[in-house]
Amino acid sequence: MTIEREILQRLPKVELHCHLDGSVRPETILDLGQAQKITLPAANVDDLRKILQIGNNRGSLNDYLERFSIILSVLQTPDALERVAFELIEDISKENTRYIEIRYSPILHTENGMTIDESVEAIKIGLKRGEKDFGVKLSLEGVYKMMNKLDENAIEKIQTNSYQAARGILKEKINVVFYDCTTLYFESFIEDELKEKGYSKDMKFNQSQVLLGLLSTSESLPIGYEVYAGSKYEGHTLEDAINKIKEKYEVEKIVFVADSGMLSNENLITIEERDIEYIVGARIKNMSDKIKKQVTDKGNYKSGKGEGEEKSEKTAVFNLTEGRRLIVTYSQRRAEKEKHDREKAIEKLRKKL
Numbered sequence: 617m618t619i620e621r622e623i624l625q626r627l628p629k630v631e632l633h634c635h636l637d638g639s640v641r642p643e644t645i646l647d648l649g650q651a652q653k654i655t656l657p658a659a660n661v662d663d664l665r666k667i668l669q670i671g672n673n674r675g676s677l678n679d680y681l682e683r684f685s686i687i688l689s690v691l692q693t694p695d696a697l698e699r700v701a702f703e704l705i706e707d708i709s710k711e712n713t714r715y716i717e718i719r720y721s722p723i724l725h726t727e728n729g730m731t732i733d734e735s736v737e738a739i740k741i742g743l744k745r746g747e748k749d750f751g752v753k754l755s756l757e758g759v760y761k762m763m764n765k766l767d768e769n770a771i772e773k774i775q776t777n778s779y780q781a782a783r784g785i786l787k788e789k790i791n792v793v794f795y796d797c798t799t800l801y802f803e804s805f806i807e808d809e810l811k812e813k814g815y816s817k818d819m820k821f822n823q824s825q826v827l828l829g830l831l832s833t834s835e836s837l838p839i840g841y842e843v844y845a846g847s848k849y850e851g852h853t854l855e856d857a858i859n860k861i862k863e864k865y866e867v868e869k870i871v872f873v874a875d876s877g878m879l880s881n882e883n884l885i886t887i888e889e890r891d892i893e894y895i896v897g898a899r900i901k902n903m904s905d906k907i908k909k910q911v912t913d914k915g916n917y918k919s920g921k922g923e924g925e926e927k928s929e930k931t932a933v934f935n936l937t938e939g940r941r942l943i944v945t946y947s948q949r950r951a952e953k954e955k956h957d958r959e960k961a962i963e964k965l966r967k968k969l
Contacts, residue, residue: 623785623835629713636720636739637687639707640700642668648690648699657686692728694738701739705746713752718743779865782837792834792871795857796968797850804917810847829853831861834873839865854883858890863948871895890937898942907942910934 634697642665642934649656658664658910668683691697702720708716718739725735734845746752783790799821802811818825825846832838840860842851854874861870872887876897887894900911910932917930 620835621772623837625712626785627712627837629711631708631713631716634704634708634718635932636700636704636718637684637691637724639704640687640691641703641707643692644700645687648696652693652696654689654692656689670792674859675736688724688727691725692730694730694734696747697738698733698742702749705743705750705752709746709752717740718751727760740899754918769900776864779839782833782839785837786833790833790839790865792873793839793861793865794832794834794873795829795854796875797827797829799825799846799854800828807846810845814845814847815849827853829857831857851880851883855886857891858887862890884940903942908935911942914946917944942944 619919621833643662645668646656646659646661646664648654656664657667668686670680670683691700704715704718720739722732722735723912752800791925799814799817801818801823802815802825804811804824805822807813807824809827812826813821813824814820814827816823816825820905825848827848827850829842829844829850830838831840840855842856842860858870870892872892872894874894874896884894884896903911911934916932916934917934919930930946932944932946934944936942
């Protein structure tokens with residue numbers, strides 16, 4: 617799923633983990649470097665940006681951390697820290713971010729004699745200036761207090777407003793709905809009628825959890841959610857989700873999209889009985905031997921019509937039963953990667969043996 621930048625820009629946002637030294641403008645790095653007479657690996661913004669941005673050329677963790685050493689070299693004075701803190705608030709205000717939690721390590725800014733207290737104070741001053749000038753301010757304590765007032769009526773109103781906001785942004789009726797579930801665990805071993813032990817997607821099987829079902833548009837805009845007991849199987853939430861879509865949302869035609877966790881014959885029958893079109897992830901390993909043989913026959917695949925990576929992918933369509941089709945794609949690049957991963961895992965096991 618993709619979401620247009622314009623839509624993302626208009627949405628009010630909260631950022632809960634932002635690294636200050638990873639959010640500095642390249643222009644500011646060059647300016648501070650020149651003012652402090654620090655030699656940088658590039659003399660113009662474009663070249664410096666290419667060095668700092670890793671993109672798809674991912675290397676080792678050390679390669680990644682080396683970029684931070686460039687940035688930190690110019691953040692060793694109170695004035696520099698105050699400036700980048702202020703500019704960060706200015707930048708996120710343009711993205712319609714309403715609240716942010718910033719991470720930084722004061723000791724990394726003490727190489728030239730600045731004390732930890734001085735570095736903390738400089739950043740606080742910059743943030744306060746930014747809050748005053750750009751209005752990015754939200755009391756976290758106030759958020760926690762407000763949670764005590766979220767009863768069923770308030771939650772219903774929030775979900776309705778969320779759906780209406782998505783409709784307002786998209787300027788059209790919603791007819792494609794994505795549904796998925798995840799688990800949220802608690803730092804607790806105590807269970808109740810909602811917090812229960814179950815299959816944990818975080819691998820926290822000894823801790824209580826809840827199951828969260830989320831409905832979103834094809835642009836990744838959330839339109840509703842449901843919370844279930846932590847022991848509930850995610851596939852058993854499907855009928856409830858369909859009922860909610862039919863009852864609460866003005867959806868002319870539903871195309872239901874879900875992953876393989878929702879795939880069961882019972883669920884598919886439920887969807888088909890409601891006359892709902894769907895796209896559901898399939899588990900090929902559970903298919904018949906006849907289908908598996910067809911899937912592994914490369915002669916059944918046709919080349920894509922896209923460009924670049926999309927063009928290199930091939931697609932095959934197999935009829936399973938009346939009204940059900942299996943669509944499989946094959947990517948040579950993906951096949952080579954998975955072969956490499958398998959060989960690497962086997963080699964690792966051999967060494968252990």
